[in-house]
Amino acid sequence: QQQVKQSPQSLIVQKGGISIINCAYENTAFDYFPWYQQFPGKGPALLIAIRPDVSEKKEGRFTISFNKSAKQFSLHIMDSQPGDSATYFCAASQNTGFQKLVFGTGTRLLVSP
Amino acid sequence: GAVVSQHPSRVICKSGTSVKIECRSLDFQATTMFWYRQFPKQSLMLMATSNEGSKATYEQGVEKDKFLINHASLTLSTLTVTSAHPEDSSFYICSACRQGANTGELFFGEGSRLTVL
Secondary structure (H helix, E strand, O other): OOOEEEEOOEEEEEOOOOEEEEEEEOOOOOOEEEEEEEOOOOOOEEEEEEOOOOOEEEEOOEEEEEEOOOOEEEEEEOOOOHHHOEEEEEEEEOOOOOOOOEEOOOEEEEEEO | OOOEEEEOOEEEEOOOOOEEEEEEEOOOOOOEEEEEEEOOOOOEEEEEEEEOOOOOEEOOOOOOOOEEEEEEEOOEEEEEEOOOOHHHOEEEEEEEEOOOOOOOOEEEOOOEEEEEO
C-alpha cells in the first residue's frame, strides 16, 4: 500500500512534443505529490508538487494533473526540449511531519532534437 | 532555493575500510534529514531518517551498525559506511527538511558515489 507505481519506464519524445508520465498510488492517506527531476550523477531536484485539494497545477511548461478518485497523478511537459532529457520521479507522502517520501520507479525521458 | 551540500561527491575505498559522507544544509536549519541509496537506473531507497539530537530511525532491512548516522547539529548529518564491501558501492543521497516548512519540502544533496574495491 506504500507503493507508488510509475509508467512508462522510458520515454522518447521529439523536440516540441508533449511528454506525459503517469503515477498511481494506493494509500489514501497520501496528501502531497511532488515530481523530481534527476540528471545523471546528480541528486533529485523538486520540479513541481500538488496537494489533493486541486486537480491541476501548472508552472511554466510543467503541469501536474491529479485525479483523487482514481488515485492517479501525471506530469505533462509541454514543448519538450532536449535539456529536459533526464529521469523523472513521482513521489508521495503523508502529513506526518517527517516528510517521508515514497518514490516511484522513475521514467527516463529522452527528447530528441 | 535552499541548498543542501554533500561531501565527498565521489569516494573510492578499499574493502574493509570505513567511509564518512557529510550532508549539510547551507542556508537553513534542518531538524530532520534523510539518507537514501540509489542503484544505477533505479529509484531512491530510503535508508534512514536522521533526527537532530536523537538516534536515527532505520528502514527495515538496513543495518544500523553498518550504516552509522549522526545528526549532531541542525545543519549537519553524517553517514558512515563501516567495514565497506563491494556490495556497498552505490550512490548515496541525503535530503533535508527546512525547519517549519510545509510537508514534503525536501531539498536534496548532489549525492555521493561510493566505490568499494
